[in-house]
Amino acid sequence: MTVRVGLTGGIASGKSTVSSILADLGAVVVDADALAREVVARGTPGLAAVVAEFGPDVLTSGGELDRPAVARLVFADPAARRRLEAIVHPLVHERGAQLEAAAPAGAVVVHDIPLLAEGGRAGSFDAVVVVDAPVELQVARMVEDRGWSRADAESRIAAQASREDRLAIATHVVDNTGTLAGLRAQVERIYDELAALAADSGGAP
Known part of the structure; x- marks a missing residue:
């Protein structure tokens, strides 16, 4: 069967990087923002x-x-x-x-949805991958990497679901507080598990 995966994460959590890694590994990525x-x-x-x-x-x-x-x-x-x-x-x-x-048939289809927790659609997926980072790290990334003011960064975070709300819908959590190599290793393990699930179904629709 096709394994349907919801991918989400707060702003500056690294979700786009995880999405790119999944595509590189062979997932079919459906990018809601695009x-x-x-x-x-x-x-x-x-x-x-x-x-x-x-x-x-x-x-x-x-x-x-x-x-x-x-x-x-x-x-x-x-x-x-x-x-x-x-x-x-x-x-x-x-x-x-x-x-x-x-x-x-048998593909891992990843729906990259920034506001998955807010939209209440998590239950429609076979798995939900949440890219997680502490709020303070999200703020630091927006200030340092994007040139935002701290007030703007905190306002944008406050307008999204809380970290706890996102973690509550997760079947898989990617901790993005370390290195890129460590991040990729986590994503590879999750992808292998999801691809095995698709293969175990015999490729049936």
């Missing part, structure tokens, strides 16, 4: 729906979605964020399902 950009690209029905909901001010002069403008709009207004999500999330789910359906 799909969220794809479904509202210029000329798509998704973009037309966003403009119909929020007006033409969400477009750049080139007719593309003005992401910073949308981010400012929805970050300060939970109701606006829910309206945006009501447009984008179903399109992302549909596209993700298409990519999963195209995966070969």
Whole structure:
């Protein structure tokens, strides 16, 4: 069968690095963030729906979605964020399902979903991999690596699910407080376990 895996982690936890390692090992990675950009690209029905909901001010002069403008709009207004999500999330789910359906039998399909804990969909996966790092380390990475202010970093973390909430949905936890080599070794062990699960099923759908 296809083994369906949810991958998540807080901002600056290292989730993107883990996603890349899984892809390198042979997993089929469905990146929710990438799909969220794809479904509202210029000329798509998704973009037309966003403009119909929020007006033409969400477009750049080139007719593309003005992401910073949308981010400012929805970050300060939970109701606006829910309206945006009501447009984008179903399109992302549909596209993700298409990519999963195209995966070969016996594949490990990893859905990279930053807000998996917030969305309440953890139970729909065969396994959930959570990339974990202490909050203070997340803040330090955003300040040192991304040039954010400490206040901005803490605000973004506070807007996401808590570390405890993410760990509560995990079937596998990747501790990203050490070296890249150590991180890869953990991911390889998890991938081997998931690939064995797919193989044990005999490749049945």
